[in-house]
Amino acid sequence: EVQLVQSAAEVKKPGESLKISCQGSGYTFTNYWIAWVRQMPGKGLDWMGIIYADDSYTTYSPSFQDQVTISADKSISTAYLQWTSLKASDTAMYFCARLSGSMADFEYWGQGTLVTVSS
């Protein structure tokens, strides 16, 4: 069974750094792309970026380029999303998702990590 398990909710202050994780199991982690998707409170879904776990090739949505960093450690089947300086506007639920083989859709999803940024 394919599973993506994300790290627990975080509460941070503006300006702090943060790294959240997404661990895959039940499939060959290095054969698929992992995406990160943001959902702000009460809003829709925004694709942020993707990473190919085998070689860590990464590409970002223009809206998120230079705002976040996506990385992966294939030895532990884990992808990461990190910020160096959080803003209140980063408050959102963040989902990781495994792309399908065709890359056209988000086939499996993690349970989400709620990030709250407040002074």
Next chain:
Amino acid sequence: IVLTQSPGTLSLSPGERGTLSCRASQSVSSSYLAWYQQKPGQAPRLLIYGASSRATGIADRFSGGGSGTDFTLTINRLEPEDFAVYYCQHYDSSFSWTFGQGTKVEIK
């Protein structure tokens, strides 16, 4: 490409049929059009890929169709667990994915 979903909210009774629309700002490949269901407090779930193929484990009361710029998700005989928000999504085959703004299906 911008995806526009309509209506914003659809009020239906259990047992009724719901038809949700997703319109693309320009013609897109049906192979790269998907639909998702999201219930409160849960992650989205893939329902339909390639515009009309049901994902694994999805009930056959869900069906997708359309081509070009106009796509639909039809839910036959609405069950209580089908009341949720539905999103369409497109991949442009060049490392860019777009979601529609969502349609909420609520109990009438």
